[in-house]
Amino acid sequence: MKIAGVAQLAFAPERAYELMQDPAVLSRAIPGCEALERTGDNEYRMKMKMMLASFSGAFEGKVRLVDPQPPTSFRMVVEGSGKIGFMKGDGVLTLTAKDGGTEVSYEGDAQIGGTMAAVGQRLIDTTARMMIKRFFEKLAAEV
Amino acid sequence: MLTGTATYVDDIKMPNMLYAAMVRSPHAAANIRSVDISKAAAHPGVMAVYTGVDIKDVGAIVCGVELPGMRKPHHTVIATDRVYLVGHIVAVVVAKDRYVAADAADLVEVDYDVLDAVGGPEQALAEGAPAVHPQWADNIAFKFEQKGGDTDAAFASADVICKQRMISQRMVANPMETRGCVASWHAADRALTIYTSTQIPHLARTILAGMLGLDENRLRLIAPEVGGGFGCKLNVYPEEAIVSFAAMKLGVPVKWIETRRENFLSTIQGRGHVDYWEIAAKRDGTIVGVKVKIIQDLGAYFQLLTPAIPTLSVLMMPGLYNARNIHAEIVGVFTNCVPTDAVRGAGRPEATYGIERMVDVLAAELKMDPAEIRFKNFVAADQFPFATATGLNYDSGDYANTFTKALDTIGYKKLREEQATARKQGRLVGIGISTYGEICAMGPSPAVAAGGWESATVKVEPSGKVTILTGISPHGQGEETTFAQIAGDELGVPIDDVLVLHGDTSIVQYGIGTFGSRGTAVGGTAVYLALQDIKEKVIRWGSMLLDSNDVRFEGGMCIDNASGKSVSIQTIAAAAYRAMKIPTHSEPGLVATRFWEPGNFTYPFGAHIIHSEIDPKTGQVEIKRYVMVDDIGNILNPMIVDGQLHGGASWGLGQALWEHAIYDDAGQLVTGEFMDYAMARARMMPWIESSHTCTPSPVNPLGVKGVGEAGTIGSTPAMVNSVVDALAPLGVTHVDMPLTPEKLWRIISASQPEAN
Amino acid sequence: MIPNTFEYTAPLTLKVALALIGEGGKPLAGGMSLIPMMKLRMAAPEHLVDIGRIAELNYIREAGGELHIGANATHYDVESSPLIVGKCPLLAETAGHIGDIQVRNRGTLGGSVAHADPSADYPAALQALEAKIVLTSATSQRTVAVGDFFIDTFTTSLEPGELVTEVIVPVEAGLTGTSYQKFLQPASGFAIVGVAARIRREAGKITVARIGVTGVSGNSYRALKAEAALVGKAGSDAEIDAAAALVGEGVEAGADLHASAEYRLHLAANYAERAIRVALSRTA
């Protein structure tokens, strides 16, 4: 599944970039993130719990930040798996200054497998959008 | 009617019975680094956890088909070092109840090294595609070619050649009852009893005995009431062997019932074709040659008949037409998906869809009426038996007659006029025709993997009640009724006096089973022949009792032609068992067993016509009228026959309009349950105007042909032809299935932007 | 298809239920959404509090020019209640579009609202009706406008410990016509697009227009621009088309196997047109 979109942040690209590399910030902003633990350079182990109405699922996985080009772009690779399936997201986030703030555009691929893939098709898109929206809302609230 | 009184596998409960849960791979392709069962094994209530290593002595899954040069994967019942499809079993947990088993299955930890997978047949053939089976460099399992006549010359002589690529998408068989089995081991007798939801009890017994290393006669296999199969239960699956293995190891009965999720993931699916068709014709519409290249998605390994299914498509490719020159090529390809195999129609729907679409494509090219072009090319009534270019011998038929009846029923000429008027108003109205043929009554033994005969025993009990043991295995088709009717007619006894038993290998003599629309045509014939033997003996005993050499048997009575004195079959039966006196050249008892080998397949046919209209604003298809006229030979029970035809038609409409087992590029089935897999529902079905013509089959004494798959085969092309006809004014010549509203809306809006 | 282990309580009073839910119990109403998820192990609540036997949540009554519907009313109750059919036909009509008869016999209004499935039918009608949702916890009760209640995909303003206890909809005056039009997804029966229109026409002019939309995006919404375009108009074909064309404006449409974003938006306009037209034909 392709994922693409834009989000606005009210602060400069430098600040936005910095926040998005900060594990403490990421762990607060990633919806459902319960723990984000550094395992190497720009590599983190993540524990996540997704709760959505009647659904819930625990995931363990990793987050990698690659190809850093501060403050204009980086690639984020998220992998997680749990009893209800697994997911893998790989996307590039590009930051540009706009109206005194930052416009973040993201573009990437998400792959989903296991029970989630087979039974959640009609929900994946809207859920992914909502999670991304929440992520940027939380990020915006960081300043 | 639902009364809740039938016994299905899941209704079987035994003392001390344990429950199995399968641990399945969520990945379509991965190397297994390790399987850690320690947590699962320690879970309270768990009796055993087995992995591929534990079960390595159980034989691999059996495929009954050999094709020249074919690569045959060795598919063990539990994976050891690599998984090949989502749903591949990596371990089994046996526990005191189903819930504990499922909980513990979640605790088995498998470390996978995930590999790139192949999610479809064209992806499998693409340059640089990952190898589904690492021991083979490419994903081609086999190539198969068949020729009849001289297509090169035919194509060279043709005035027009039409080509079209078409897809017959993957479909899930979806019986109402999922698979399931219960195995129990009797150590003292070294005997195993398996209850399993199958269409082929005896073949399954032979195969399982081989896989488990048991004596065949010490394995009792019982197919209790079976809630539908549609071909998917014409198979022996890993779970049946795994559950048997566990029962033998643990010494207590073990049950496994497939969940609907598992059914989507691990029970064979149907179709999965990408076909390239070519048809060559003279300007007057005479078809001179047909070519097809079939790319068959085989899945990750072979179930019982997997590689054979596309070869059935080849046999059926000339349809009802006098096409003397044919050329077919099959490329069977491996994908990381569940295997394809026989699903209702099995190979014939794909071929019929292809040829019936091509005839319409040709008609459009020649600007001929699709009805006219069919009449022009039909095999004529006086040409039977008719040897096809694919090596078949059509038994009987009168295609033009049946087709005429269908055209008359729908009022074809007037409907075309109405269509012309509607088109002037910009409405998208379509009339779709399918004149289909079928290969039924499988079949002569040389042509069927495990033999194609069938058996029956008829026992007239001392009381005169009649018990029939049939080798077929009805699972919803209603042969319990049809066979009782045959016996009732032949012996002159009330139908209620007849009991039909099947599906228990300890009760019934060896049989082949139910598939390939063979139940009545082959199984029923065996019953009929056994009944003739019974009648002969009845007459012998009747003669003795009446003390006459001139008796006839009629309406359940032996009657002395001279005196008119009579004696009933019940009295005769009592005498035959009491045996106070025995006729010369006879013996006590009234039992007969026959094994019948058919000399040919049978070839039903029919004409389906669908009148539809598409809403240009949404792409939604509305079926206005559906007329079907089917010729299945003699009809023994009209209600059962129509039930089969209507059920088949709904199946075929499902393929045309809604159903699609979609795998993504990573081999994940993304329509993996009923919230996304659009199976045809009652509310989506049109009214079906159904009638018959009757051309008895000369192949069997009942004159019947077979009806289980006909509706499925006839309906799909009629629906697609109708929609394509509706879109014809927009220049459309083909649309791939399923004909979803969005797909049609896109076509419509691309060609007439003003409509939106 | 085998759920995890859970505890199950079926209290007979709201008070006990709220106490249990306050302690973390998970409400179970008709189970038509929750049970399938549990069977797939996509949900694993530890303690189910079955609210289905609480008589206090099972009522449909009229008071103060409004209909008060208890959370436990099944879809079939809503579809067939003479009070709702007579006084708030839009809600009854919408209920009749949900799933199949088995689902309608078990699924509840409260459950559907709380679940907030982005393709559920009720939200479109409730948006058009400007319904109010009553949320009750062991210690408080509040009434929330539907627009504030539905936040996003499967997300509402329900707080932990709260139950949806009642849905309040207006009693329609004679001059109002309503309609719910749904394009359904063939597999699930859920709405790919559902549009509810509620229109009042007085002396030949539209005075009130409310259009609720479901299925198009992650959340139900009111198509304010389309509504505004109708007010003051007579309701000619051209005016209906122009208004309907606005229902998807500014909406980030969702996409899945069954419909792309583009098709959803197209259908939204098309079904809005149908809904408006039928609603107008029903204005007395």
Ligand SMILES: Cc1cc2nc3c(=O)[nH]c(=O)nc-3n(C[C@H](O)[C@H](O)[C@H](O)COP(=O)(O)OP(=O)(O)OC[C@H]3O[C@@H](n4cnc5c(N)ncnc54)[C@H](O)[C@@H]3O)c2cc1C
């Ligand atoms: C085959 C099928 C087809 C369907 N088709 C449609 C359709 O076409 N359109 C449609 O709109 N819906 C459809 N549904 C969903 C159906 O309408 C459900 O009934 C509804 O979504 C949930 O209601 P319920 O009472 O069953 O709730 P439950 O499944 O019991 O609960 C759902 C969720 O809401 C919570 N909950 C329940 N009641 C309350 C409450 N009073 N307060 C707070 N939280 C609560 C539960 O904890 C759970 O998280 C379909 C369902 C099925 C199974």
